[in-house]
Amino acid sequence: MGFGTGFAIYFIIWWVVLFTVLPFSARSQADAGDVTLGTTHSAPANFRFSPIFWRTTLISGAVFAAYFLVTVVGGYSLDDLVALSPDFKPAAD
Secondary structure: OOHHHHHHHHHHHHHHHHHHHOOOOOOEHHHHOOOOOOOOOOOEOOOOHHHHHHHHHHHHHHHHHHHHHHHHHOOOOHHHHHHOOOOOOOOOO
């Protein structure tokens, strides 16, 4: 795996993890009891991106490390994962 491919895969994993982590520990203005005039009640009360960024980076680093170990070090591919399925029947050549 080249650097560009690895970076692209990490980038995709990072965005998926970001949207997975984003709702955790989020408090809406309605939950906080302080709704600012002109905003929706579900808007974040005290949004700080820095902790979310670092949490996302750490989790996606662990996911990418697992992916790297399975594919590059272990030598497995998506075809190997399909072959592990109990209903898998190889194509007759």
